Structure formats: structure tokens, C-alpha cells
Amino acid sequence: MIPEIGYFSLTLAMVLSVLLCIFPLWGAHTGNLRLMRAAPSLAIGQFVFVLISFAALIYASLTDDFTVAYVAYHSSSSLPWYYKITSTWGGHEGAILLWLVMQAGWTAVVAMRSGSLPWILRARVLGVLGFLGVGFMLYTLLMSSPFELLLPYYPVEGRDLNPLLQDPGMIIHPPLLYMGYVGLSVSFSFAIAALLTGKLDNTWAKWSRPWTMTAWGFLTLGITVGSWWAYAELGWGGWWFWDPVENASLMPWLVATALLHSLSVTEKRGVFKSWTVLLAISAFSLSLLGTFIVRSGIIVSVHAFATDPDRGLFILAFLAIVVGGGLTLYAFRVSQVKSEGRYKLVSREVALWLNNIFLVVATFIVLLGTLLPMIHKEMGLGSISIGEPFFNKMFAILLVPFAILMGIGPLLRWKQNKWAFLQNKLLIAAVASIVVTAGWLFLSYEDVAPLTLLATTLAMWIMFTTASDLYDKTLVHGSFIKGLKRLTLSYWAMVLGHVGIAFVIAGVTLTSAYSVERDVSMQPLDVVQLNEYDYRFEGVKSIRGPNYSGHAGVVSVLKNGSLVTKLYAEKRQYDIGMQFMTEAAIDAGFTRDLYLALGEQLSNGGWSLRIYHKPYVRWMWLGGILISLAGFMILGDKRYRTSRKSDEQLQPKGVV
Template sequence: MLNTAMLHLPEIGQFALILAFIMAVLQVIIPLFGVNRGQLWLMGYARPLAVGQALFLVISLVLLATSFVMDDFSVAYVAANSNSLLPTPYKISAVWGAHEGSLLLWVTMLGLWGVAVALLSRSLPLDMVARVLSIMGMVSVGFILFTLETSNPFARILPSPPQDGADLNPLLQDFGLIVHPPTLYMGYVGLSVAFAFALAALMSGRLDAAWARWSRPWTTAAWIFLTVGIALGSWWAYYELGWGGWWFWDPVENASLMPWLVATALLHSLAVTEKRGLFKSWTVLLAIFAFSLSLLGTFLVRSGVLTSVHAFASDPERGVFILALLGICVGGSLLLYALKAPTVASVGRYEVVSRETALLVNNLLLVVMALAVLTGTLYPLVYDFMGLGKLSVGAAWFNTMFVPLTVALALLMGVGAMTRWKSDRVSRLGGQLWIAGILAIVFAIVVALLLSEAVNGSVVLGLGISFWLIFATCADVWKKSRGRLGKIPSLGVSYLGMVIAHVGVAVTIIGVTMVSNYSIDKSVRMVPGQVETLGDYQFEFTEAGTIDGPNYTSQATRFNLYKEGKKIEVLTAEKRRYHARGSVMTEAAIDVTLFRDVYISMGEALEGDAWGMRLQVKPYMRWVWLGAIFMSLGGFMAVLDKRYRRRQKKEKLA
């Protein structure tokens, strides 16, 4: 039973949320008023107001989590998404397991990004900090108001609360859903910092190399979180949904991919603005679009316009509210851009063959990729809205659009890092890269022949561009270090981070190529004692039984896995029935190595103690996510580069 003090925690949480809203409003008004009046003491309020807003948001989130842990089913959100038998880690993750709590987590993340800017921007001009935090406060005002008005997580069921809760969706009772949403939200919301820096620079007319340098680490940090969050979501879908897929071009998956693509373009465009003072207006536009696509993803997930295992809400009122916020943010920022961008002129020249051109084409390819995903995601919704019927855009369309663009992008990445700023010569580049090109083709063909008697064109293409990117990147490192391994660390943390990130792209392409072309599977009827062969592996069905979990009972099947007659693993696949909802979930059994996954999932129970089973062997499956780890590590190294902080200090002193 809850004691009297605990009974009032939801009201305290809601009051803290209201105080956070007040802080956010003041964070918008006071610093901007100070900027307009030139009053430094008013600008100085931006930092403490940002910290205060975040503090009250954290209090609100912690008190909601406490209500879950204490099984306070008088709170409607807790009653709908928890249960007394739910393990404590899942009670905590249930906080963001549905719309109201996940939205509170979203705005809390936004508050924490504001604190990070407030505490880590001491070297920036005070008027810039005031503008940035005020713009972030505007976003907070909109989303906290949305939470209070339409999505209050502290609403009560009184006077007769239920004795127990309805339970968390069984799909979400998994470690992946403990870490995936917070990480993804950190990426989504982190793009608000790049958005705020871009608008602040527009407002001040300070679109220069210093602005790009200030914005670049924040954009990189958000990109890292978004990369890890997308990879975690893919990993979760792979093992939890029971069908062995890792990307299905689901609309909500696409909603996270689109801002990632534009944020990747933004990172490269910021490099040009910082180094050469070019692409200023384009860079601002990318910052606006990256955050706008994050807001669009929020709308798609929470408006009820689509159906997905990832979607949260189906309340039209909420959809209209988010659409209004999206319109205000995008419309207001584009209006400011239209007014200010014509006054911003880029300085400097560059030739057709130059790093600037390579990065511009890189940007265009990434934006076209994002537009292709956006079109495929929204077209069925628009088609249905116009009353033309139901339409589905499947994986085949996305792959047809995405694969050629990815090939072009990877080829360009191999050339871009080695190309000189301002001007270069094709003859010089060809002289340095022809060996990498020949090696890539040879390696791709040899590997394809080793894997299969017949040469698969898709495999040669995928491996070829991957090896090209790796060899070209290594050639660039070799040239810059003059062939001395000991000199490589002196090339700079940021440069080495870029190298690792580019290699990560190649590793992911290898993983996608191999698993797409060489995966094998079969669906069979099996009884205990039966052995099935798939590829080099033998699956011995040894026994079937039941397992009692904390809040579920599962039908389980056990297998001995053999390779070349040698037993290598014992695997247990399950079908879990959860007590509270009666939902049935498949828990796949997976044996993992660096070079392949063996995957077993249960189908339906059949007559005569038999089960329908799906057996799969997936080569290089781990490489899909290993590449994402390399990309994130490369971004992390770039954020740690001390040159940004040293330069900011020099600029302030100047």
C-alpha cells in the first residue's frame, strides 16, 4: 500500500511540469529582451533559466518513474502501461513505453540539452548564448504545453482506481527498449541545438566560420546519439519481432532515418563553412530541415496517421497540436531564413575539382536520399487522405531508389577526403587512387567467387564500393602520414574520427550486402528428436516444455546446434504468453559470432507434439551494427577534438 506522502507525488510531478513551463516562457522572453536592449544582465538570465527548466523537468520525470515503481495505479498512465508483476527494470522503461511518458522524456531531453549548452558555452559571446537558449526555450514552451494540455502523464483515475494495471506492451518488455528510445530521443532533440545555433546566427547576422565552429560539436553529438539510437532500434527489431529482419522500411523507421541523412549532410556542410566560409545559407537550411524532420517524425509517431509497432498514439487532437507546432517551427524558421539569407554572402572561390565540390555533391546526394525516403513514407498517406484508396510503398521501391544513391555516395566519399581545398587536378587524384580502385575490384570478385561458384553482381557491387572506400581512406591516411605509422596520431583527432566513421560506412555496406544475398532459411515441421540441416549446420530438436517467468509462461523448444558433426551450442526458442494481457510473443534463439548468426524462431503448435519452426543462417549480420559503432566512435572522436575549444577561447579574447 502507498503511504500518504507517496499518494501526492503525481500532483508534485505535475506542479514541477507547470514550473518548467513557466521557466521555459521566461527563458524565451528575458534573454531576447536583453539582446534587443543590449542589457548584459538580462542576457545572463538565459543560463540559470535553462538550468531551472531542466531541473523541474527531471523532477517531473523522476516522480512519474516513482509512481511506476510504487505501482500507483491511480495514475491513469501507470494503470495502462504497468502491472504489479512487471519486473522493476521494465517498470522504469514503461515510463516511456507509451505516448504521455515518452513525450515527457522528450521534453526532459530537450531541457538537458539546454543545460549542456548553458554549462559548456562559457567561451561563446553572451548574446549568442542568449539567442540560442531562447530559441530552445521556444521549442520547450510548445512541447511542454502540448504535454500539459493533451498528454498529461499524471492524470488520475479517481475515486476508484484499478487494483492492478493492464501491463506494458510485451513487445516493449525487453532490454533494447530500455535504452533505444532515450538514445534516439537524445539524437532527435539534440538537433534542436543545431537548429537554435542556425537561427541565432541568422538573427545576429553572424553567419561566419566561428558560428560553424560553435555549432559543429553539438551537431556531431546529436548525430552520434541518432546513429546509436537507429542501430539499437534495428537490433531490437531483429531479435524481438521473431522474423529475423533488421530493417523493413517501416514509416517510423524512416522517420528516424530522414533526419539522420540530413544531419549527416549538415556535418559536412558545416566543415566547408568553417574551413572556407562557403555554403553559409545552405548550411542554415540544412540545420532547419534536420530538426524539422525530427519534428515530422514526432508527428508521424504520435498523430495516429499511420500504423506501426513503433507508433504511440491515435488521438487526432494530439496530431493537430503537433502539426501546429511543426507549422510554427518550420514556417517561422523559413520566414526568418527568407528575410535574412539574402543578406548573407559566401566569400571565396573554388574549382569544379575540389573538396568543396565533392562535399556539395555529397550534400545533394544525402538530401536526395532523404527526399526519396520522405516521398515513399508520405505518398501513401497523401493518397489515402485524398480519398484515392489504400496504397503501399514496399521495400522494393525504397531499395530501387536508395541503392544507386548509396553507391554514388560511397564512391564520392573515397575521393572526397583526398581532394584538396579550392582546386585540385583529376590527374593527381587518379594517380593516387587507381591502385585503390583496382584492389577493390579484385578483392570484390575474389571474395564473391570464394563464397559462391557463380559471381553475384549485387555482391560484387556491394563489396566493391566497400573495399574502395576502405582502400581509398587508408591511402589518404598513408599519404598524410607519409607512410610512417608513428605519425598517424599527429594527424588530429577530428581527422582520425572521420576515417573511422567512413570505414564504419563500408563495414555496414558489407554487412547489408552479405546478409541480403547469402542468408538462407527454411520453415519446417519438427518433433523432438528430429534433425534438420541448413547450410553447414544441423539443428537437433531435443525437447519441448514450459518455462515460468515473472509475469509470463512460455512454451519452449530446445535445440542442439552442430557444425560438421561437432556440437557448438544449445539454443532455446520460446513463445511467451503474458498473464495480464494474454499476449503471445516470440522469443528467438540466436547463436552469434562475428561472421554469422544462426537464428531459430517458433511458429505455431501442430498436431502430434510438433512445432512449426523457422531456421535461418545470416552471414555477417553483426557487421550491420558494427559499422554503426565505428561511425559513432568516429563522431565521438571528432567531438573530443580540443581545437574547437582552443579556437573558441581565442575568438572570445579577440
């Protein structure tokens, strides 16, 4: 009965989504206010029924209802309850349903929080979101339903959740990532609505910016958690592999980052209007492209869900409609868009535009490196590999001008600057960056490569120039404390985001340059040394979990004879499927991680272990958290807390 309720609720949500697609758009076209007013109720109703459907799937999993094919394939009775909930998005069909929950949720929130918008624009935004909902609900109901039944013959036990997914990262990573992916549909909808309305002014950018910031914040946090999850779970000590599915999340993030900066310029200066709209269309288009890559079956990856080509063709067709329709409308309207502001070469506008270019070029590099091997193979030309060396080299080249501009940008004024006004500040920041970095690295490490020195100096450059701008902004008001109180949340978001980028650059650089690993064979009480730490193998003990058994290698870590920590690295065998999984042991610190993975037992009774010393690896994820917080911080800015107006105040002339 519960699965039937879930399917029926999803069908009702589909009906409401169709109405949401038609009524407000037709009402906006004909000037019928009654049809436009129906949009918020339809959006909220759609969300309620999608939520009921999702709750039905969670209930089926929690109650071990193996008559439901999805539950039988992705859960088991011995699975802990929190992983039973997680299993509802651990497979293809459930993940698509989670996407629908996010899509309907974003639509409902926009409906409830957009009361200050003119009804024509509000109706068109919700209508476009309704159209997107129709596409994904059709896909779910026709090709990816999680409510298919195995009656009359069904298993008495499920196949269990993939052991790779039985991790806390699985609980939080997909929802965060999907919140970001789907949130970009709001930016897309605002762009399409503005094109339909023909009003691409500063006000449109102001309305769109907080929604884009929120989606970008979730996407940043999702990517950060995903990197940490791969590092902690896979046992190889890596945090990014340039996997096609990892790239699928990075591409919309890069374009969304460019979009945020472009929205800022459009809102404040009235320029880059057409470019901003194109970025909004591109960001969500890349989210859909990522969905196609993950769910088409054209790649083999631990992240990939589907292997059904028909599903891939459906998503590809939907992608073509959304992207093609958006770009066609853009082509018809772009000639009507005119920038209002004027600016000189040395200005904040130019700095932000150049950084936009670098972000877009980086996106094209990732897109090329991701799609070219797939296209090459599908055309029957054989397999080619574009891997880590290619991406690392290209991004290293782009990093230098990008980081330099990121440091200069906040110090620049709108419209134009005199170079003499900047040169002393930039010279002081450059000297401070070089001196601090050189002192830090040469005192800490015997060998400092030129590229390591350069990249770390760029991170310090961003820190010092941001601090210089903060100092200037506070002194304008006479006193440092008084100046701090007058700074807007938007400004603090910029500071936090730039500091976060500096932490990411420094963390990536230092952990890549100075990480050390060692594969060893150890008997109980053997000791090996790695850097300043001694690792003493205490032996192996048996472990038993809720749905697995295995061994844990116990290693005492000592420094100068004193115990630092004990590491318990596990090798698990899951009861259902008899799959083996390695659970790394990590002693985390602000400046280093001690990382241990247990291998196989050897013929002489010893065990193989892999030991890593990872300096500053936590700085990457600290930076990611700071960047995501910057996205959420801007929501408190008073400029985006507009009052709700009555329907009469908002009613356009001639509307019935």
C-alpha cells in the first residue's frame, strides 16, 4: 500500500507541475492575474506531494519492504537505520527522486519568498521551474520509478547498500550537492523570465543574486564534503582524481562562481548584462550535463549510477530542449540588452571580467578533458586518456593570473583608478607575501621547488591584499572598530570567500608537494619511521559491526618517545555480498594528517600497511567551508530583505 501511495503522490505532483508550467506562463502572456496568482499554490502543492512520495520510499526502506524492487536492490534488514534512509538515494531511481524533492523544494521556497517581485516576473520564474519539474517527473515516472514491485515473487533479504556508500559522507554529500545543482535552476529560471519579460536591468540581478549565492554555497559545500569523503573512505590518501563525475560537479561550480561576480557588476554598475544571462543559462546547463554523464552509462566510475542508454537519451533530449531553448531565446533578445555604465581599463569591472574569462576557460578545459575521451570512444576511434597531469598543468597555468587578479580586484574602485593609488599597496603586499612564504617554507622544508614557492606565495598574496583592503575600508570611518561595524555582510562574504580560496591554494600546493607515503610489511611490535613519527604495529584484532566483520590493525604513533595517538585501520567483509572494504585510520591535525590503511595478511604472518604523512591537507576543506559560508552570509544583507507588497501594488497596468 505504501509504494502505491508513493507512486500516486508522484503522479499528482506531476499533474500540478504541468499546471504550474502552463497557468502562470499563459497568465503572464495574456495579462491574467488570476492565473498568475495560482502559481504559488501549485508550487507548494507540488512540493507536498513529492515529499509524500519520498517519505513513502524512506518508510519502505526502514520497514524492509522487499516487495519494492528498489529496496530489495539497495538495502537489507541488517543495515543500520540511518543507512536505510541513506539507501533511498544510494541508487539511480532514489537519487532522481531526491533530485525531484530538491527541485520541488526550491520551487516552493521561491514561491513563498518572492512576494516582492512583480507578478509577471514571479509567474514566469515559477512557470519555468514548473517546466523543469515536468521534465524530471516524466523521466522518473516513465523510466526511473523507485516504486516498481517484485510481486508475487520477492526476496526475503535485500542485496544491501554498496559498502562504498555505507559512510557518513553518503548521508550529507548527495543532498548538499543536489541542493547546489538544482538551486542553479532558480538562476536559470530568473534569466529566462527576464528574457521573456524583456527587462534585463539592475533589479533583475539584485533579485537573482541571493538565490544564486545560496545554490553556489550548497554546491561548494557538497564538493568539499565529497573530496573529504573520497579521502577518508577509499584508503588511497587522495582527495581529487579528476574523475569525470568529479568534473561534472566542478564545471557548474566554476561557471556559477563567474556568474556571482558578474551579477555583482550588473547589479551595481548596470554592465555585463548579456554576459550575466549567458552565464546563468550555462551554469544550469552544465548541471544537466553532469546528470547526463552520471546517469547515461557512458562512463565507468564508482560515482556513476545508471547503465541504461535509454535513460541517457531521455536526459540528453531534455538537455537539448532546455539548453537549446534557452540559447535560442537569448539569441533573439540579446540585441536589445544595452549596458548603462562606463569604465576604464584600470577598474574593478575589468578585473572581474578578466577573472570571469579565466573561470570560463578553466571550465572549457575541464569540459574538453572530460568529454573528449568519451566522444573519441563512441566514434569508434579507440580509447584515449586525459588524466591528472593534463588538468594539473593547465590549472597551474591559469592559477597565476587568476590569483593575481583576485588580489588586485578588491583594491580597485568602480569605473576607474589611478595606478599611483595602487602601486604602493600592491608593492607592500607582494613583498610581504614573498618574505612570509620564503621564511615559512625554507624554515620548514629542506627542498622547496619553484612552483611550490610560487603557488604558496600567490595564496599569501590573496591574504595580504584582502587584509589591506579590509584595513582601508575600516579606516574610512575614522576608527577600526567603528569601521568594522559598518561593513556590510556582502563585503564580509567577499573577504571570507577570498580567504577560503587562499587556504585551498595553500593546502593543495603543500599537500601535493610534501605528502609522503610508505608501503611496509610489519610483524607485531615492529617499528617504522616516517618523518618525525614512529609507527609501532601492535597487531590485529577482530571486529564485528552491524552487518560486517573483519580485522583492525592497531598502530601506536610516537614522537620523541611519547605516544601521540593510536590508529585503528580496518579491513571489513560485509555479510551480504561478501565484499571487502578498507577503512582508513586518520589522526587529523591543523598542519598535518597521519593516515594509515591496512592491507592484506602476508604468508609470513605479517601484515602490509600503507602509511601517509599529509601536511596541510585539512586546509583545503577548511577553505571550502569558508567559501561556502561566504555564499550563505550574503543572505543576511539588508539589501536582499525586501518587504512584501500587496497584489494591488504589484498589479501591472491592464492586468485582469
